[in-house]
Amino acid sequence: MSLVRGGSGLEATARAFWSQVHPVFMLPPLAASLFGAILAGSVDPPVAAVHVGAMFTAVYTAHLKDGYVDFHVRGEDDDHPLTERGCRVGLVASTAAFAGCCLLLAALADLLAVALTAPTWVIAYHHAPQLDMHPLSATTGYPLGIALAVLGGFGAQTGTLTPVPVGFALVFLVLLSGIKVIDDAQDYEYDRSIAKRTVAVVVGPARAYGVAYGLMIVALLVVVALVAARVFPPGAVVAALAFAAVAAVARRAGPELATMLLIRGSYVFLAVLVAAVWFEPLSRVG
Incomplete structure (x- = not known):
């Protein structure tokens, strides 16, 4: 049986599986993993690379499963490059790769790193059709994966957790x-x-917009509070202000444009936080 729809051969198969790599949603977990490692102060590159690999395979699993459910189960999507068998083969491969990364983390780091990393696959695999049907899990699934990426990236480097990565998560x-x-x-x-x-x-x-911007305001206030408490470096306030400016523009846009602006605003938020931690080591404010 074929793995791909509307094509054959190695090139078509590779193209179909590569199509499940969605950079807009994949880059944040990878960046969050590296951010967690940077928070540790001293980065072990092989350990950081393994954790980034784990995040990649977890998110890839989510995209494969989501595409499978939306096209082959729900009939929501108009097309999908992989057959049902192709989706299943991809899920087995991505899960095996994730398990391999966890084994490497156990060997190169410790079990805390594995304990913080393993739940990301659980969230990814069960996002559709289980978690995305409830308002709480549908909303927090991807953000929780990002938070765990920060904690896992830090824990893999240090073997422990401190208030700083927990606050950022x-x-x-x-x-x-x-x-x-x-x-x-x-x-x-x-x-x-x-x-x-x-x-x-x-x-x-209408009320959902109020909930959304309320959550974002709370997050930015938490940043300011943790800066005031000398948990975060002072430069983190700049990150909050930068995101607030983007959110103010997005507030007047429709859902599609607002989402695009806010996602890119979150990239800016993370980039400024990385710069703040890089140029203002937390040891100075701790």
Whole structure:
């Protein structure tokens, strides 16, 4: 049986599997992993690379499973490059690769790194069709994966956790959950038709916007509070201000444009945080 639809041969197969790499959603978990490693102060490159590999395979698993469910199970998508068998083969391969990364983390780092990393695959594999049907898990699944990437990246380097990475993980969880609420609002009509209970479906699109921006405001206030408490470096305030400026523009846009602006704003937020930690070592403020 063929692994791909509408093609044959090695090139078509490689192209079909590569199509499941979505940079917009893949880059943040990889960057979060590296950010966690940077927070540790001294980075062991092989360990960091293995953890980044684990994050890549986890998110790839999520994309494969989501595409399989949306096209082959729900009939939501108009097309998909992989057959059902191709999706299953890909899921087995990505899961095996993830397991291999976890074994390497156990050998190169410790079991804490594995304990912080393993749940990302669980979230990825069960996102569709289980977790994406409930407003809480549909909203927090991807952000929780990002938060775990920060913690895992730090834990793999240090073998422990401190208030600094936990604080950053919390901020990303809340901030990205706000963005996810707006992202889900794009599919309000369809989600409602299949009883998919996103926040927008449960409270309505207008109130969902209020929930989303409320979460983002809370996240930015947490950044300011942790700077004031000398947990975060002072430069983290600049990251909060930069994201706030993007959010102010996105607030006047529709769900699709707002999501695009806010996701890119989160990239800026992370980049400024990396610069703040890099140029203002936390040991000076701890």
